[in-house]
Amino acid sequence: MDDPEKPFEFVVKPADAVQIDCVHRIFSPGDYSRPQHRRYEVQSNGEGVYLIAWHLETPVGGFLVRWSGPQDEAVSARIDVANSAFLEGGLTIDEYRRKGVATAIIGEAERLAKEHGCTRIGLEVGSSDNPDAKRLYEKLGYVDWGHGDFTIRWGSMDAEGNTRMDAEVVTYMDKPL
Numbered sequence: 001m002d003d004p005e006k007p008f009e010f011v012v013k014p015a016d017a018v019q020i021d022c023v024h025r026i027f028s029p030g031d032y033s034r035p036q037h038r039r040y041e042v043q044s045n046g047e048g049v050y051l052i053a054w055h056l057e058t059p060v061g062g063f064l065v066r067w068s069g070p071q072d073e074a075v076s077a078r079i080d081v082a083n084s085a086f087l088e089g090g091l092t093i094d095e096y097r098r099k100g101v102a103t104a105i106i107g108e109a110e111r112l113a114k115e116h117g118c119t120r121i122g123l124e125v126g127s128s129d130n131p132d133a134k135r136l137y138e139k140l141g142y143v144d145w146g147h148g149d150f151t152i153r154w155g156s157m158d159a160e161g162n163t164r165m166d167a168e169v170v171t172y173m174d175k176p177l
């Protein structure tokens, strides 16, 4: 049990192949489409870095930063995202929220993206159903792009191989680096 009096200590590091099964068990148990492994593949392919925050041996949060994106046409048709990094898959597990984990990961993502030559960084966030995340991003300097909402869709898979599609109405936010 963590001592509430002690400052919460964690480190943010790029994902490592040997840790990704553990990250999967904690972040997306029961999703047989293996989203954590797919994020790690983005890093292996040199298209970005999957940053994981670790508290001792426990992965407590993560964000994938891509060196360009998003690929959603709703965004790429309106603005040039070629030199803009893109944050996705952001998560801090419940019991470790409001301790600065996401703030630290995003800070490291911004540092790496700038080092990589990106001039901006963006993300998509639920426009009305995720006010907490949106407020955090605003606090970190991200600004709504002003071109309205659009819908994103993604799939997950259960143990029997049944695919389930989810959708969310999001807006795009970004900031200069």
Ligand SMILES: CC(C)(COP(=O)(O)OP(=O)(O)OC[C@H]1O[C@@H](n2cnc3c(N)ncnc32)[C@H](O)[C@@H]1OP(=O)(O)O)[C@@H](O)C(=O)NCCC(=O)NCCS
Pocket (backbone or CB within 6 Å): 061, 089, 090, 091, 092, 093, 096, 097, 098, 099, 100, 101, 102, 103, 104, 124, 125, 126, 130, 132, 133, 135, 136, 139
């Ligand atoms: C959105 C999310 C990633 C934020 O993660 P988090 O690690 O709790 O974020 P932080 O701790 O950095 O910041 C959250 C809040 O805690 C505050 N905070 C930061 N460090 C703190 C500390 N040491 N003590 C108290 N509060 C702190 C932040 O200022 C922020 O305040 P706000 O709510 O007024 O904006 C997390 O809530 C989450 O996983 N949500 C579900 C999935 C999701 O929505 N992902 C994002 C998709 S776009």
